[in-house]
Amino acid sequence: SQQGEEDPQALSIQEGENATMNCSYKTSINNLQWYRQNSGRGLVHLILIRSNEREKHSGRLRVTLDTSKKSSSLLITASRAADTASYFCATVYTGGFKTIFGAGTRLFVKA
Amino acid sequence: GAVVSQHPSWVICKSGTSVKIECRSLDFQATTMFWYRQFPKQSLMLMATSNEGSKATYEQGVEKDKFLINHASLTLSTLTVTSAHPEDSSFYICSARPQEGNSPLHFGNGTRLTVT
Numbered sequence: 001s002q003q004g005e006e007d008p009q010a011l012s013i014q015e016g017e018n019a020t021m022n023c024s025y026k027t028s029i030n031n032l033q034w035y036r037q038n039s040g041r042g043l044v045h046l047i048l049i050r051s052n053e054r055e056k057h058s059g060r061l062r063v064t065l066d067t068s069k070k071s072s073s074l075l076i077t078a079s080r081a082a083d084t085a086s087y088f089c090a091t092v093y094t095g096g097f098k099t100i101f102g103a104g105t106r107l108f109v110k111a
Numbered sequence: 112g113a114v115v116s117q118h119p120s121w122v123i124c125k126s127g128t129s130v131k132i133e134c135r136s137l138d139f140q141a142t143t144m145f146w147y148r149q150f151p152k153q154s155l156m157l158m159a160t161s162n163e164g165s166k167a168t169y170e171q172g173v174e175k176d177k178f179l180i181n182h183a184s185l186t187l188s189t190l191t192v193t194s195a196h197p198e199d200s201s202f203y204i205c206s207a208r209p210q211e212g213n214s215p216l217h218f219g220n221g222t223r224l225t226v227t
Contacts, residue, residue, distance in 0.1 A: 030213045031213055033215055033216075035216075040202070040221070040223065041220055041221060042115075042117070042204055042206075042218035042219050042220040042221050043155070043204070043206075043216070043218045044218070045215035045216065045217070048215055088154060088155070090216075092213040097143075097213065098145070098157055098160065099145070099157075099206075099216055100157065101147075101154045101155045101156075102154060103153070103154045104153075104154050106152070
């Protein structure tokens with residue numbers, strides 16, 4: 001399969017709570033990216049973390065990368081109803097140029 | 112900046128007809144564009160890599176005669192679904208990289224194809 005795994009598949013939380021999504025991949029990577037997709041729309045890039053980085057922040061987003069475990073996590077702090085969307089991790093494998101997407105996590109933030 | 116425009120946003124066609132989807136990079140040149148397909152509540156599956164001035168590279172299991180890709184200029188790639196059937200109904204999304212290397216992708220807003 002092209003895809004890595006993501007969990008959970010779906011997540012429902014209250015506004016103000018934190019949301020954590022996890023992603024695992026299969027082989028060595030150049031970088032790992034997180035994207036957001038609102039229903040029926042294209043994807044929007046959120047954050048990119050390189051293989052030699054362990055943690056990265058952008059606003060309310062925090063991404064970690066553990067290359068030994070081939071996994072990454074996306075943390076959204078102080079969630080808002082507007083954060084409701086699907087979130088995908090994506091990887092570019094070492095020596096490659098294609099971006100391969102994980103299965104995605106559907107996040108629902110209740111107001 | 113780095114806008115990718117995709118047209119149409121939705122299309123309904125009858126079985127047996129062909130449908131063309133356009134993907135344009137509005138403010139940058141893209142020697143390579145990527146076409147993805149997405150089924151409801153599922154992830155994106157890479158269909159093919161569109162290469163300006165040369166043949167597209169198709170992923171395993173994707174019929175190149177079924178999904179014709181043309182990348183005639185540095186700002187336009189087209190995907191034509193030929194002899195469409197109901198099982199081709201899906202959400203098709205194109206993307207491109209404004210910068211070389213493994214930089215993030217910029218996506219069009221997708222095309223919802225329904226074949227009746």
